[in-house]
Amino acid sequence: GAVVSQHPSWVICKSGTSVKIECRSLDFQATTMFWYRQFPKQSLMLMATSNEGSKATYEQGVEKDKFLINHASLTLSTLTVTSAHPEDSSFYICSVTRDILFNEQFFGPGTRLTVL
Amino acid sequence: RKEVEQDPGPFNVPEGATVAFNCTYSNSASQSFFWYRQDCRKEPKLLMSVYSSGNEDGRFTAQLNRASQYISLLIRDSKLSDSATYLCVVRSRGSQGNLIFGKGTKLSVKP
Numbered sequence: 175g176a177v178v179s180q181h182p183s184w185v186i187c188k189s190g191t192s193v194k195i196e197c198r199s200l201d202f203q204a205t206t207m208f209w210y211r212q213f214p215k216q217s218l219m220l221m222a223t224s225n226e227g228s229k230a231t232y233e234q235g236v237e238k239d240k241f242l243i244n245h246a247s248l249t250l251s252t253l254t255v256t257s258a259h260p261e262d263s264s265f266y267i268c269s270v271t272r273d274i275l276f277n278e279q280f281f282g283p284g285t286r287l288t289v290l
Numbered sequence: 291r292k293e294v295e296q297d298p299g300p301f302n303v304p305e306g307a308t309v310a311f312n313c314t315y316s317n318s319a320s321q322s323f324f325w326y327r328q329d330c331r332k333e334p335k336l337l338m339s340v341y342s343s344g345n346e347d348g349r350f351t352a353q354l355n356r357a358s359q360y361i362s363l364l365i366r367d368s369k370l371s372d373s374a375t376y377l378c379v380v381r382s383r384g385s386q387g388n389l390i391f392g393k394g395t396k397l398s399v400k401p
Contacts, residue, residue: 208388278324
């Protein structure tokens with residue numbers, strides 16, 4: 175069965191609105207979750223590392239005020255795209271890892287965001 | 291130079307063919323290596339880890355050459371269901387588990 179769920183699976187919104195994406199670890203408690211973004215025909219790019227109970231760590235070039243991450247529990251992390259613009263349209267995927275060695279990451283099914 | 295480079299393909303092969311994908315990585319401190327598979331509009335799924343000694347899982351064989359910073363994946367007896375994009379992934383030492391993904395190599399297996 176699925177290890178990670180994401181909601182919604184797709185969303186279409188108007189420019190300027192905010193969109194919240196949820197990522198849930200279904201099988202185990204995850205102190206660390208990762209958020210990725212994938213543009214068409216491009217590789218997955220890590221946006222941020224979400225740590226339960228503390229601030230997320232953002233990758234260079236990712237605006238923390240635009241992509242708000244909340245990891246309030248060991249099974250839930252949320253990514254909010256604030257004031258979305260068409261260039262934010264992408265495939266957003268979260269992942270969780272079971273062990274401290276991070277040898278395998280389990281990916282959520284992804285959320286396809288289209289901003290009109 | 292990109293951190294992880296792959297030939298984007300597509301590789302179009304008949305069923306039963308043997309196909310090989312290559313990947314190079316730029317960071318010599320990279321510690322762990324993986325092949326993931328991604329179907330169209332789906333999330334990546336781990337296919338196999340890659341070990342220095344080389345490893346095999348059924349029809350799939352992965353090789354790692356640390357000196358050349360080169361990883362390969364060999365698929366024997368291709369099936370229609372093998373059609374997907376294969377992602378070369380590395381993780382660097384000391385990171386929080388950050389995975390660096392290649393753009394992927396697209397494989398299409400035809401009947």
